[in-house]
Amino acid sequence: MDLRRLRYFVAVAEARSLGKAAERLRMAQPPLSVQIRKLEAEIGAPLFHRGTRGMDLTEAGQALLARAGEALALAADGAEAARAVASGRRGRLSVGYMFVLANAMLPRLIPELRRAIAGIDLDFAELSASTREARLLDRSVTVALCMPAINHPEIQVARIGAQPFMLAMPNRSPLARMSAVPIARLHGRPLIALPPPERDPASSAVAAMLRRQQVVMPIASRVETAHSAMSLVLAGEGLAILPACAKLGAPRGIVFRPLRDATDSIDIAVCWRRDSRSPLIGTFLKCAERAVAKL
Template identity: 60%
Template sequence: MDLKSLRYFVAVAEARSVGKAALRLHMAQPPLSVQIRNLEARLGTALFRRESDGMQLTEAGRALFSRAKEALALADDGFEAARAVAAGRRGRLTVGYMFALGYAVLPRLVPELRRTLPDVELQFVEMSVHTYESLISDFKVTVGLCMPPLLREGIVSAPVGNQPLVLAVPTRAAVARLAAVPMAKLQGIKLIGLPSLNTENTAGASPVAALLRRNQVSVQIVQRVETVHSALALVLAGEGFAIVPACAAVGSPPGLVFRPLEGENEGMEVAVCWRRDLDSPLIKPFVAAVRSAMK
């Protein structure tokens, strides 16, 4: 039984007249009468009694009527859901984010997403430089808020911002008294290193290494950790200094200060990354929301 037959039946039942129902359906009366007779023939029972005050539902008709209205409402809801998903108004978005960006970006991004995508279900997954490739490539996250961008074949990266690199030092360190740290001051220091990235574009694999190389500064890497927050913990413990993105200062523990590097404007790029073959109308409004949140 198709939905059209149910719509015809419900229209006649509500109007209690084939003629009035035909007007509502914008069709001629004879074809509608044929449709009702065919429906009764398929069911093997009468659905209406033709009386002087109009067409009345039989017991079988009443049983069908309530269920037919329910089925039509569900179908309409399904059609609207499909249109909403296609238009990017509904759906589910699993957002991966680098832990270092959490405190700095999520408090502004989440309200922006709730405002611009109110009917979209949101789920958030923490990522690191060791996990973000597999999470994005295996569709475990729809989009990833990456720093630095994931440079891989088959992955799209849309730039959304930039985080300046700063030096994290204990408050008791001598350089903590400087407003900005000259690069020459870093010569020979003990540095807590972030993980080296194994990307196809090795030139952009390590912004920190590129910064030191550009300024001809040699340092002693005493530890290499997976996350910015692990690096900050070791800086606080007195193991060395760390060059980190400026967003690391948001939510950092007491006892640390963050100083800009004198004469250095380049930083670490932030991008929204997703699989190129992912066809989701939610990506475009998500990227717009991230850019708005990172202004």
């Protein structure tokens, strides 16, 4: 049913006069009368009859009026919802995040997003080094908080901050008694390593730092997440070099110390598909930048 014609019908029913309804609609009376006749022909029954006090609704007209207001309200609501989503004032955003950033970023980021986009629906998905690229490419997440940035031709990257590396070790380790650990003291000690970047394994920031310092740490294990690395460190399997923000999720018994003679850091990045048209990404990026600034 034509919504415009339905709107004309409601105006006539409320005004009980073609002339008054035409005036309210800012149109001439004859075209309005034609539209009402067409609506009656479409339904197959008269909707009005002339009474002593104007145009009265027939039973068919009363039945239509009972539903017409709801239909017009739903149509208006749908149009407003579409405009709000298109302008970034409403919508659904699926956010992927790497575990190492969860405790540092999410408590700061989520309130920023709620303030910036009152009508946003948020979904969250934890990512690992091996899943983050695929989850963006298959669109199961819209935007991802990554460390380090993803290097892929179909993925756009915005670097929003960085975290210095720190040494994670059991609190019973002799190195834990130091306020800062000389990087040379790591030579020969087993390393619990995270996976290297997807497309250039030799460019791992930790590996590059150790090469530059001429420190060799044999890899005892490779794990997917900082959480897993800390579990193996706690079990005595080796040491881990992790971003400083990882200490916010450290289990009891793990301590973090800065590395002396090394100021290397790792990027925090917001990543999304280059072909994404979501208007929410720009707002997400600004909120993420504000959240990083509070770290």
